[in-house]
Amino acid sequence: MTQNTLKAKQRRLSPWQILSQAIANFFTTIFHGIINLMDLIMHPLQDRLGVRGMAYVFVLPNLLIFGIFILLPMLLNFYYAFTGGTNLFPQDRPFVGMENINTIFSCESIFDHNSCREDLFWRAVFNTLFFVVFQVSIMVFMALITALALNRQIIARGFFRSVFFYPVLLSPVVVALIWKWILQQDGLMNAIIVSLGGEKLPFLINAQWAQVWVIFISVWAQMGFFTLILLAGLQAIPGEFYEAAAIDGATGWQTFWGVTLPLLMPTMFVVLLLSLIRAVQVFDQVFPFTGGGPGTTTLYMVQYIYSTGFSNQTKEYGLAAAASLLMALCLLMLTVLQLRAGRSSDIA
Numbered sequence: 001m002t003q004n005t006l007k008a009k010q011r012r013l014s015p016w017q018i019l020s021q022a023i024a025n026f027f028t029t030i031f032h033g034i035i036n037l038m039d040l041i042m043h044p045l046q047d048r049l050g051v052r053g054m055a056y057v058f059v060l061p062n063l064l065i066f067g068i069f070i071l072l073p074m075l076l077n078f079y080y081a082f083t084g085g086t087n088l089f090p091q092d093r094p095f096v097g098m099e100n101i102n103t104i105f106s107c108e109s110i111f112d113h114n115s116c117r118e119d120l121f122w123r124a125v126f127n128t129l130f131f132v133v134f135q136v137s138i139m140v141f142m143a144l145i146t147a148l149a150l151n152r153q154i155i156a157r158g159f160f161r162s163v164f165f166y167p168v169l170l171s172p173v174v175v176a177l178i179w180k181w182i183l184q185q186d187g188l189m190n191a192i193i194v195s196l197g198g199e200k201l202p203f204l205i206n207a208q209w210a211q212v213w214v215i216f217i218s219v220w221a222q223m224g225f226f227t228l229i230l231l232a233g234l235q236a237i238p239g240e241f242y243e244a245a246a247i248d249g250a251t252g253w254q255t256f257w258g259v260t261l262p263l264l265m266p267t268m269f270v271v272l273l274l275s276l277i278r279a280v281q282v283f284d285q286v287f288p289f290t291g292g293g294p295g296t297t298t299l300y301m302v303q304y305i306y307s308t309g310f311s312n313q314t315k316e317y318g319l320a321a322a323a324s325l326l327m328a329l330c331l332l333m334l335t336v337l338q339l340r341a342g343r344s345s346d347i348a
Contacts, residue, residue: 080321086314093318100322121323123296124304131300132279135215139275140268143223147230148260161231165224175221176289180204183213207297210290214298218285222278226271233267234260273338277331301327 046054076090081100083093107122108115116122150161167175182188183203190200203209237260245255261268283302286292292299292307305327309320 077321077324080317081325082318084318086316088315088317096318100318101326103319104322104326118319120296120299120304120308124299124301127296127298128280128282128300130211131215131218131282132276135218135279135282136272136275138215139219139223139226139279140272142219143226143230143271144268146223146227147234148256150227150231151234161228164227167221168224170221172221172284173288175217176285176287179213179217180289204290205294207294210294210297214286214290217289218279218282221285222275226275229271229274230264230267233264236267237263270338273334277334277338280327280331280334 042054042057045057049057079090080093082095082097083090084096084099085093087093104118104121106117110116110122113119113122113126146164150157150164154160180187184190185200185202185205187203189203194200201209203213241259241263242255245259250258281302282300283306286298286300287303287306290298292303301323305320305324308323309315309317
C-alpha cells in the first residue's frame with residue numbers, strides 16, 4: 001500500500017476513529033513494553049529455576065498476601081488470647097496462661113447469665129444460638145420452597161430468579177441501613193401505619209420486635225444465595241426418576257418425598273452447614289441495624305468480640321481473642337462437617 005493510499009484512507013476516517021486508533025496504538029505499545037520487561041525478568045528466572053520452579057514464583061504473591069493478612073493475624077490472635085493487660089503491642093503484654101479462658105467460664109451456671117463473671121459473653125452466646133436456630137431453619141425452608149417454585153416451568157422464570165438473587169448482591173451494611181430507615185420510629189413503615197389510622201409500632205426499641213426483624217432481614221438478604229445452590233441441585237436430578245414416578249402413578253407429594261428430597265439431601269446438607277457457618281458469624285447486618293440493642297437483645301458473638309477488643313472504653317484484647325478462639329473452634333467443627341458432607345455427596 002503506497003503512502004498516497006494510506007493518506008487517502010486516513011482522510012476517509014472521522015476524527016473520533018483517528019483518536020480511537022491513536023489511543024489503541026498507545027495502549028498496545030505500553031502492553032508490549034510491559035510484556036518485554038517481564039520477559040527480561042522471567043526468562044533468566046526460568047533458566048535458573050526450571051519450568052516447575054516458576055509455579056512457586058507465580059504463587060508467591062498470593063502466599064505473601066495470605067501470610068500478612070490472614071496467617072499473621074491468626075497467630076497474633078492466638079498469642080493475645082494467653083496474654084493480659086490493656087496494652088496493644090505484644091511485647092508489652094504479660095503472659096497470663098488460661099486466665100482469659102477461665103474468666104469466660106467462671107460461672108455458677110452458664111444458663112444464668114447473672115452468675116457469670118463475663119455475663120455479656122454468655123448473653124451473646126445464647127443470643128447467637130437463638131438466632132442460628134430460627135434463622136437457619138427459616139432460611140433453609142424458604143430457600144427450598146423458592147427453589148422448587150423457580151424450578152418449575154413458570155412465566156418469566158429468569159426474571160424471578162434474578163429478583164430473588166438481587167438482595168445477595170447488596171452490601172450487608174446497605175441492607176441494614178435501608179431496613180433501619182423503613183423500620184425506625186419515624187420511618188416508612190410507621191408512616192404507612194399512621195396513615196391507615198393505626199399507631200406507631202416499636203419495631204427497633206422492643207426486644208421481641210427487634211429479634212424478629214433481625215432474623216427476617218438476614219433471611220431476606222441471604223436466601224437468594226442458598227436458593228441458587230438448591231436450584232442447581234434440583235436441576236442435577238435426572239428426569240428419568242420423575243418419569244418412572246409418573247408411570248407408577250405417584251402424586252406430586254409422593255414424588256417430592258420419594259424422589260426429590262432424597263436425591264437433594266446432599267445439597268441440602270451443604271446448604272445447612274453453609275448457612276450455619278454464616279449465621280454464627282453474623283455481624284455486618286446487625287451492627288448498623290440495631291447496634292446490639294435494645295439492651296443486649298441482639299448482641300451476638302462477633303459484636304461481643306468487637307466491642308470487648310475495640311469499642312469499649314477499656315479494651316480487653318486478651319478476652320476478645322480468647323472468645324474468638326472459642327468461636328473459631330465452633331466454626332472449625334462445622335467446616336469439618338461440611339467437608340465430610342462434600343465427600344459423602346461426591347461418593348454418592
